[in-house]
Amino acid sequence: AQSVTQLGSHVSVSEGALVLLRCNYSSSVPPYLFWYVQYPNQGLQLLLKYTTGATLVKGINGFEAEFKKSETSFHLTKPSAHMSDAAEYFCAVSDTWGKLIFGQGTELSVKP
């Protein structure tokens, strides 16, 4: 069975600083991995996904993530945080039937 663990329920960074949101997964099959962002009172928006191929995945809004099989990790990074990045971020893995198994979420705060 698949599972996802997000380390840190809340991360706070200063504007312009590096953003690092951690995600570790467990999967018995080659995983499909996703990062979604949720702004208050809204649905989920896909930031990026890993299916196969290149392990460094670039997404929208300057975010990227690297799939590391040996570490079972898929951490999300952004070189320079912007105030508009403040939101809840969810890492997810999909099972062979397509359903998403989500982590607990990480709330990102950006200080001016």
Next chain:
Amino acid sequence: GEEVAQTPKHLVRGEGQKAKLYCAPIKGHSYVFWYQQVLKNEFKFLISFQNENVFDETGMPKERFSAKCLPNSPCSLEIQATKLEDSAVYFCASSQGVSGGYNEQFFGPGTRLTVL
């Protein structure tokens, strides 16, 4: 349409009443997924459909929850005899497929159900 549409946006029910939520997937998408978000953070998968057929119902509480996706109609999720614990935001998502590059799920804005 180009976006997943969910109605209503908000739904308030007294305990024991029925609640029915609707979802129109993106045109051309064959798969529909329902998720329940409780307490802002925790997402729970409920059920998925491939066109009008149930694809995966492993997350569905069988007793009071039911769902359908009929041709030429929005999909629906119905809760009979709601309980306080059903208060949550219910999200619908659709995708072209479930594997390879087609498994990106596009989410609707959600329906917030409050059971009093």
